[in-house]
Amino acid sequence: MVIVSYDISDDKLRTKFSKYLSKFGHRLQYSVFEIDNSNRILDNIVTDIKNRFEKCFTQQDSVMVFKLSASCEVLRFGYAKNDENDFFIIT
Template sequence: MSRDLARRTLVAYDVPDDKRRLRLAKCLETYGDRVQYSVFVIDCSPAKLARLSDDIEEIIRSEEDSVLLCDLGLVMSLSDKVFRYIGRSRDVTDDEAIVL
């Protein structure tokens, strides 16, 4: 895959069940960076994002849980202005690293 196709996705979730929430968080940690308690930033190819979506669907109960996937755009075109923190900030993996 060309790095030109890598996209940054913001993933936020609301899962009331502790066990499913923990499973989901562990899954997301394998794909990207936790930037808030229930918010992750993931840089990956479209194919990897499709696998992530499948993994999420296997974990959650769609009638009870909610997961938001927000496409922030191509990694190569992102600037420092995409994220703005007030208070303590969290590190996001350097844009040179990519999950394939």
Template sequence: MLLISYDISNDKIRTKFSKYLSKFGFRLQYSVFEITNSDTVLKNIEAEIQNTYMKTFTEEDSIIIFNLSETCKKTCYGYARNEEKEVFIIG
């Protein structure tokens, strides 16, 4: 699993980056995404960051990628607990 946290000062670039990340996973917090990891996904995201977003960064901007192993434990409280449950809709 990847956790990607970002702090990008430019609204337009921040919005573009969050839309890009939403292709791979879901938003945990305003500027934090959880993404199911594969080497290909990680390489694609890192390439996009380096080729597109790094060019626009100021000294205030940052992206941090946490590459977590399958043995890492995740504990959720509050609303985040609802994200853990699978919902099935039968119609």
């Protein structure tokens, strides 16, 4: 699992970056994504950040990628507890 957190000042670049990340994971907070995928996909995401996005970043921008191992414990509180369980709503 990977957590990607970003603070990008340019609106257009920030929107492009969030749309890119949304293809692979889900948004935890406004500028934080959780990506749970294979190591190959995760490595491709890091490579894309380096090759496609990093050249557009300014000194004001930051992106942090947290690679979490399988043994890493994640504690969830409040609404985030719902992310632990898969649930379906049938109407």
